[in-house]
Amino acid sequence: ETRYPWDGVVKITVTPDRARAFPIKMRIPGWARNEAVPSDLYRFADGISEPITLTVNGERMPAGGSDGYATITRQWNAGDVIALTLPMPVRRIVAHDRVEADRGRVALQRGPIVYTAEWPDNPNRKVRNIVLPNSAKLTSEFRADLLRGVQVIKGRAFGLAYDAQGNVTKAEQDFTAIPYATWANRGRGQMTVWLAAEESVARP
Numbered sequence: 001e002t003r004y005p006w007d008g009v010v011k012i013t014v015t016p017d018r019a020r021a022f023p024i025k026m027r028i029p030g031w032a033r034n035e036a037v038p039s040d041l042y043r044f045a046d047g048i049s050e051p052i053t054l055t056v057n058g059e060r061m062p063a064g065g066s067d068g069y070a071t072i073t074r075q076w077n078a079g080d081v082i083a084l085t086l087p088m089p090v091r092r093i094v095a096h097d098r099v100e101a102d103r104g105r106v107a108l109q110r111g112p113i114v115y116t117a118e119w120p121d122n123p124n125r126k127v128r129n130i131v132l133p134n135s136a137k138l139t140s141e142f143r144a145d146l147l148r149g150v151q152v153i154k155g156r157a158f159g160l161a162y163d164a165q166g167n168v169t170k171a172e173q174d175f176t177a178i179p180y181a182t183w184a185n186r187g188r189g190q191m192t193v194w195l196a197a198e199e200s201v202a203r204p
Contacts, residue, residue: 005112006142006151008032008086019077025069026054031112032086033068036093045094045106045134050087057081086111090138090153095194104198106132108153110140114180115153119189121176123159128203131158132175132195146178147185153177157195160204168204 002010014024032052036042054063054070057080063070072082088111095102108115117127138155146152157175160168183191196202 008088008111010084010086012082012084014076014080014082015078016076019075021073021075023071023073024076024082025071026063026082026084028052028063028065028068028070029086029112030068031109036109041096041099042093042107043096044109045092048087048089048091050089052087053083053085055083058083088140090140092134092197102194104196104201105194106134106197107193107195108138108177110151110153113151114193115177116180116183116191116193117175117177117195118183118186118191120186121152121178123173124161125189126159127190127192127195129160130173130175130192130195131160131170131199131202132197133158134197136175147182150179150182158199160199160202162204170199 004010030038034044034047036044052063054061056072056074061070061072065071090108090110093107093109097103117130119125119127122130132155136155136157138153140151140153142149142151153176155175156172158170159173160170163169180193
């Protein structure tokens, strides 16, 4: 029973034909272990303070494991319940410094989902001019009315624009990002995964 990937709570009810002992392996994905990818190409800019929790019938179990799995070996009875909770804060990803195109930029991820900013959800139908400072607080909510139901990321950012004299202006504005897998369903327009965190790399 789960709403994964929108929610990190997974419950499994075990129903063996008879009481017996065997191992069950629960996958602990890399993103929940602070690994954006299994290399140094990308990394999370922050850590997760909330721990992974794993219980059987309410009793806490070790959630570690060097192979990416937590193994529970015990005698299982019909009706035993495994509960796994994977924290899902909104996180910023940065690229290795040698990836020139991503310097001064961040990508957003929540749980296993990478996000994108797309034109219908942001002011002036522009996203390449958005500056999302590292200090900007980001939240997440489920939108049943959007793209057949998706978890979105929301916050406040800045939009850069040229005025009549050709000077760059900056205005605070609402910011919304959608799951990357759901973009390009509402017509042609701008989208971006790597958002400017610094004004110098944004496009007014």
